[in-house]
Amino acid sequence: MPMVTGLEGVVVAETNIGLVDGEKGHLVYRGHWAKELAITKTYEEVAYLLWYGKLPDQSELEQFKKQLVKERELPEYIKKMIELTPENVDMMSVVRTMVSAIGNDSFGWPPTLDEVISITAKIPTIIAYRYRLINGQKPLDPRSDLNHTANYLYMLTGTEPSTAHIRALDAYLILTMEHGMNASTFTARVVGSTRSDLASSISAAVGALKGPLHGGAPSEVSDMLEQIGTKENAEPWIRSQLEKGELLMGFGHRVYKTYDPRAEALSVVAEELSKEDPYFELARYVEKKCLELLAEYKPGRKIYTNVEYYAAAVLKGINLPPQLFTPTFVVSRVVGWSAHLIEQAEVNRIFRPQSTYVGELPAE
Amino acid sequence: MPMVTGLEGVVVAETNIGLVDGEKGHLVYRGHWAKELAITKTYEEVAYLLWYGKLPDQSELEQFKKQLVKERELPEYIKKMIELTPENVDMMSVVRTMVSAIGNDSFGWPPTLDEVISITAKIPTIIAYRYRLINGQKPLDPRSDLNHTANYLYMLTGTEPSTAHIRALDAYLILTMEHGMNASTFTARVVGSTRSDLASSISAAVGALKGPLHGGAPSEVSDMLEQIGTKENAEPWIRSQLEKGELLMGFGHRVYKTYDPRAEALSVVAEELSKEDPYFELARYVEKKCLELLAEYKPGRKIYTNVEYYAAAVLKGINLPPQLFTPTFVVSRVVGWSAHLIEQAEVNRIFRPQSTYVGELPAE
Numbered sequence: 001m002p003m004v005t006g007l008e009g010v011v012v013a014e015t016n017i018g019l020v021d022g023e024k025g026h027l028v029y030r031g032h033w034a035k036e037l038a039i040t041k042t043y044e045e046v047a048y049l050l051w052y053g054k055l056p057d058q059s060e061l062e063q064f065k066k067q068l069v070k071e072r073e074l075p076e077y078i079k080k081m082i083e084l085t086p087e088n089v090d091m092m093s094v095v096r097t098m099v100s101a102i103g104n105d106s107f108g109w110p111p112t113l114d115e116v117i118s119i120t121a122k123i124p125t126i127i128a129y130r131y132r133l134i135n136g137q138k139p140l141d142p143r144s145d146l147n148h149t150a151n152y153l154y155m156l157t158g159t160e161p162s163t164a165h166i167r168a169l170d171a172y173l174i175l176t177m178e179h180g181m182n183a184s185t186f187t188a189r190v191v192g193s194t195r196s197d198l199a200s201s202i203s204a205a206v207g208a209l210k211g212p213l214h215g216g217a218p219s220e221v222s223d224m225l226e227q228i229g230t231k232e233n234a235e236p237w238i239r240s241q242l243e244k245g246e247l248l249m250g251f252g253h254r255v256y257k258t259y260d261p262r263a264e265a266l267s268v269v270a271e272e273l274s275k276e277d278p279y280f281e282l283a284r285y286v287e288k289k290c291l292e293l294l295a296e297y298k299p300g301r302k303i304y305t306n307v308e309y310y311a312a313a314v315l316k317g318i319n320l321p322p323q324l325f326t327p328t329f330v331v332s333r334v335v336g337w338s339a340h341l342i343e344q345a346e347v348n349r350i351f352r353p354q355s356t357y358v359g360e361l362p363a364e
Numbered sequence: 365m366p367m368v369t370g371l372e373g374v375v376v377a378e379t380n381i382g383l384v385d386g387e388k389g390h391l392v393y394r395g396h397w398a399k400e401l402a403i404t405k406t407y408e409e410v411a412y413l414l415w416y417g418k419l420p421d422q423s424e425l426e427q428f429k430k431q432l433v434k435e436r437e438l439p440e441y442i443k444k445m446i447e448l449t450p451e452n453v454d455m456m457s458v459v460r461t462m463v464s465a466i467g468n469d470s471f472g473w474p475p476t477l478d479e480v481i482s483i484t485a486k487i488p489t490i491i492a493y494r495y496r497l498i499n500g501q502k503p504l505d506p507r508s509d510l511n512h513t514a515n516y517l518y519m520l521t522g523t524e525p526s527t528a529h530i531r532a533l534d535a536y537l538i539l540t541m542e543h544g545m546n547a548s549t550f551t552a553r554v555v556g557s558t559r560s561d562l563a564s565s566i567s568a569a570v571g572a573l574k575g576p577l578h579g580g581a582p583s584e585v586s587d588m589l590e591q592i593g594t595k596e597n598a599e600p601w602i603r604s605q606l607e608k609g610e611l612l613m614g615f616g617h618r619v620y621k622t623y624d625p626r627a628e629a630l631s632v633v634a635e636e637l638s639k640e641d642p643y644f645e646l647a648r649y650v651e652k653k654c655l656e657l658l659a660e661y662k663p664g665r666k667i668y669t670n671v672e673y674y675a676a677a678v679l680k681g682i683n684l685p686p687q688l689f690t691p692t693f694v695v696s697r698v699v700g701w702s703a704h705l706i707e708q709a710e711v712n713r714i715f716r717p718q719s720t721y722v723g724e725l726p727a728e
Binding site: 004005006007008012014016017018019030033036080084086088089097100103104105180181182190191192194200201204206207208209211212350355356357359361362 | 367368369370371372373374375376377378379380381382383392394395396397400439441444445448449450452453454457460461464465467468469470473544545546547548550551554555556557558559560561563564565567568570571572573574575576577578579713714715716717718719720721722723724725726
């Protein structure tokens with residue numbers, strides 16, 4: 001068999017979890033359009049959908065939310081480990097280490113939904129605990145009266161977030177929970193295929209998402225918006241970039257050959273929010289100008305807005321500092337990873353591909 | 365493209381590092397027979413070979429050993445994290461977490477040999493530090509006058525190991541450093557393909573090796589030898605297992621369809637050691653009886669001794685407790701993982717396979 005670099009086009013699993021159709025611009029989670037879920041549902045409802053295969057009814061949702069709330073608190077030794085972690089350790093490394101540190105003898109195989117809920121509930125607490133510590137602020141206990149998204153923002157900032165900010169972050173988190181067999185989801189499945197435990201699989205996936213080719217560098221988009229600053233400045237700034245042959249960050253995607261459905265949904269959210277915050281209006285205006293000028297400078301090349309553009313716009317719009325963009329991606333994608341691990345366990349076979357030796361041979 | 369379960373037979377990389385030929389029973393490291401290296405070389409020499417592509421000359425070896433020695437010491441915060449880790453956290457989880465915790469801002473992409481040496485040098489110290497702590501003993505500082513293998517045994521036991529034990533463990537470690545595109549090596553490559561850092565890739569690989577389908581349960585072989593106990597007891601014990609339709613642990617392998625070259629080399633080492641320790645003689649006698657009786661009970665099925673049989677015999681023979689068998693596998697396999705990560709970085713392309721969605725579709 002010839003070598004398949006990067007396994008492009010190789011199907012490694014059948015899945016009931018999600019469909020990514022880049023030609024049509026479709027993103028489906030368990031029979032539902034992701035973009036509709038993002039606009040109409042909460043983090044908890046969509047996590048439930050991805051894990052249990054159906055949307056919860058009212059009493060299922062209440063019980064599920066209670067369990068998530070109960071699991072938010074970090075064990076004391078995890079807090080102390082975060083405190084011990086030197087300042088030159090970046091947030092993604094902290095998340096990877098602490099997810100790993102949560103694992104113990106009680107984690108077996110196959111992974112259980114209780115373990116999944118426990119790790120998912122703790123990730124925002126890990127990030128917020130570390131974030132406040134390195135900023136010289138006292139870490140805050142989670143607040144049981146707030147939902148997952150609102151509590152995350154509260155633990156970071158110490159103030160109760162606005163409904164608009166909760167809604168914007170909820171939409172972002174829902175839209176980035178699941179995206180087919182990407183590198184981190186695949187990593188989780190490969191680790192899980194050895195019958196290793198959930199802490200191993202999820203911490204490995206965090207490590208994969210840390211790579212700039214995957215978790216991306218969304219701060220580049222927010223840097224661009226910051227540099228542009230005003231509507232008037234948009235066209236001259238973009239023209240000058242394109243004249244210099246520079247890329248515009250946030251446009252084009254390996255998978256989507258049409259409008260990225262996640263960008264589409266986040267654009268709807270940004271439109272609503274622009275009444276409350278002019279930053280969202282700027283983001284929408286800059287997007288329009290970028291697309292116009294890309295069509296002018298690169299005629300015939302179909303380049304569309306990707307999720308990073310609006311992800312950055314939304315995350316910046318709710319005042320999240322850029323060093324929290326990729327860690328916040330973990331807050332959502334852990335849902336997809338876990339769904340895939342549960343599914344992988346049902347039909348498990350260890351991943352053991354081949355390599356071709358092209359080195360020297362010894363004399364026989 | 366049809367689904368390839370477990371990626372069996374799919375070639376994902378060309379490599380100069382190692383060749384596993386299961387039909388012929390060949391294992392080659394960079395142009396050398398692994399079984400010859402195991403009998404004639406040390407851990408340091410073979411690690412150098414796998415990383416630098418050639419065996420070191422005398423002065424290269426001296427310098428390399430100095431660098432490894434210098435990097436053995438754990439940072440204070442890692443020691444404290446190990447102390448904080450609750451008792452119900454198994455050794456593989458501790459190694460996974462502490463390798464992750466070593467990572468910081470200075471780890472970039474591509475991975476460097478300095479980073480590789482630093483992590484490889486610290487793994488035995490992590491294991492020994494934890495091992496002595498949970499056994500109520502004071503952890504020991506590494507001893508700079510001992511080589512990698514001898515120092516590992518010294519840090520575990522507090523006594524200077526015999527030459528026979530050093531030699532047996534060296535052979536085991538050399539033979540398990542590298543084995544083609546197995547699940548943990550593949551995990552390391554997938555994580556590294558996102559341009560993530562070495563701490564991410566190696567801790568992910570530790571997590572994959574933790575899975576019983578991969579890192580195995582070599583303690584089952586040593587349990588068998590313990591139950592048999594004496595030569596006289598071997599035949600009746602084995603017959604009774606085979607009559608009950610039970611498997612004999614340590615025989616048969618997914619890849620090798622002939623004598624596993626690693627078992628072959630370890631058998632030579634065990635033979636030498638049997639003069640000094642009757643346990644090795646028992647192990648060789650039980651192997652012979654198992655093969656005889658397997659031929660009698662399963663005629664026509666070619667079943668050969670695999671590496672786990674002699675790995676368990678050797679590790680038990682040097683008095684390593686079974687809970688350290690898989691962690692000790694990390695001490696060796698980290699060399700192969702790192703060699704693959706350096707190679708992957710040279711021709712990198714992100715691993716992003718496909719999945720086929722078989723769930724419901726929403727109405728358009």
